[in-house]
Amino acid sequence: MFNLENLVRPNIKSLVPYSTARDEFKGSARIFMDANENALGSPSTQWYNRYPDPHHTRIKQKISAIKNVPASNIFIGNGSDEVIDLLYRVFCEPGKDEVVIFPPTYGMYEVSARVNDVHVIKVPLMADFQLDLRRLEQAITPMTKMMWICSPNNPTGNTIDRVDIEMLLNNFDGIVVMDEAYINFSRQRSFLSELSEYPNLVIMQTLSKAWGLAGIRLGMAFASQPIIEYLNKTKPPYNISQPVQDIALKALEEVGQVNEMIVELVKYRMELEQSLLALSCVEHVYPSDANFLLVKCRQAHQLYVHLVDNGIVVRDRSKVILCNDCLRITVGTQNENQALISAMNTFQSQ
Ligand SMILES: *Cc1c(COP(=O)(O)O)cnc(C)c1O
Numbered sequence: 001m002f003n004l005e006n007l008v009r010p011n012i013k014s015l016v017p018y019s020t021a022r023d024e025f026k027g028s029a030r031i032f033m034d035a036n037e038n039a040l041g042s043p044s045t046q047w048y049n050r051y052p053d054p055h056h057t058r059i060k061q062k063i064s065a066i067k068n069v070p071a072s073n074i075f076i077g078n079g080s081d082e083v084i085d086l087l088y089r090v091f092c093e094p095g096k097d098e099v100v101i102f103p104p105t106y107g108m109y110e111v112s113a114r115v116n117d118v119h120v121i122k123v124p125l126m127a128d129f130q131l132d133l134r135r136l137e138q139a140i141t142p143m144t145k146m147m148w149i150c151s152p153n154n155p156t157g158n159t160i161d162r163v164d165i166e167m168l169l170n171n172f173d174g175i176v177v178m179d180e181a182y183i184n185f186s187r188q189r190s191f192l193s194e195l196s197e198y199p200n201l202v203i204m205q206t207l208s209k210a211w212g213l214a215g216i217r218l219g220m221a222f223a224s225q226p227i228i229e230y231l232n233k234t235k236p237p238y239n240i241s242q243p244v245q246d247i248a249l250k251a252l253e254e255v256g257q258v259n260e261m262i263v264e265l266v267k268y269r270m271e272l273e274q275s276l277l278a279l280s281c282v283e284h285v286y287p288s289d290a291n292f293l294l295v296k297c298r299q300a301h302q303l304y305v306h307l308v309d310n311g312i313v314v315r316d317r318s319k320v321i322l323c324n325d326c327l328r329i330t331v332g333t334q335n336e337n338q339a340l341i342s343a344m345n346t347f348q349s350q
Helices: 057-067 079-091 108-115 133-139 162-171 192-197 225-234 242-251 255-277 300-309 334-348
Strands: 074-077 098-101 119-122 144-150 175-179 201-206 219-222 282-285 292-297 326-330
Touching: 057 074, 057 242, 074 079, 074 225, 079 108, 079 144, 079 175, 079 201, 079 219, 079 225, 098 108, 108 119, 133 162, 144 162, 162 175, 192 201, 255 282, 255 292, 255 334, 292 300, 300 326, 300 334
Parallel strands: 098 119, 098 144, 144 175, 175 201
Antiparallel strands: 074 219, 201 219, 282 292, 292 326
């Protein structure tokens, strides 16, 4: 049986969170002399002399409306990377607890585990890039607190089968983290609508991909209210700066523009896939539900170096498990995609 209180680390359960000056004051005021800010302003035209809202209230209202999820089920982090780190800090006892990852997958799950001294159990995906449930069953132990499922998965680009994920949500007594960084590009629907059914589900999304805001660092987690409260009390109070909150609030008005970009990028992805398949140095292009393609190439590493020589950087995944000879290529503008194809053409004719 899933029991959240048994999963949360004792030091986090008993933690008394930092109380900001504005948390202790309730009401409306004209003059703020409570937070040791500089009342005279900032040395620039724009004033940022006041601390930002630690609860991200307006951003959560906007995201709540867009995603149709109550604000009390939303957490805002300094990128998904902060959410990943906080989940380790809330749930995993250093040197004792374990988590499961399904390689090849996003590198931060393992790096962040190592930073937090949490043991990582690796259950590689099968050849079709789906979960290996038989091996998973043998791998988990009573110390296994979380598993990280990335869908669509980076770097393979595919969506993980929904029935497999539902099976884990129904049977695993720890936390199932679903990383949906690429969900906007997918034909598969998000697990957000199932949030209230699963007390062990944490969904991560981000403004870094479809929203085009990787530079501002804003990640989201969606989960039950008790999990959100543990993340809130563990995070640094002012984890989202005022300029970032301002930019995010404006961007979140533009759902229409984002949807247009998604349609355009998916179209370019399909065009790029066709162009790549016509090249003799390309052996296979894996189906993608994301804004990148995993491409099996002849002489992948040499091709990578050739592209760099031509000023084009892709991601060399040729040494990664199940990705032998593969490059991961992010969909660019039509001009960029064309330049890539031209450079790959000169590689084959060398
Ligand atoms: C890009 C990416 C993210 C986004 O991370 P941010 O810290 O929000 O920029 C998260 N997960 C995966 C799998 C990604 O590829």
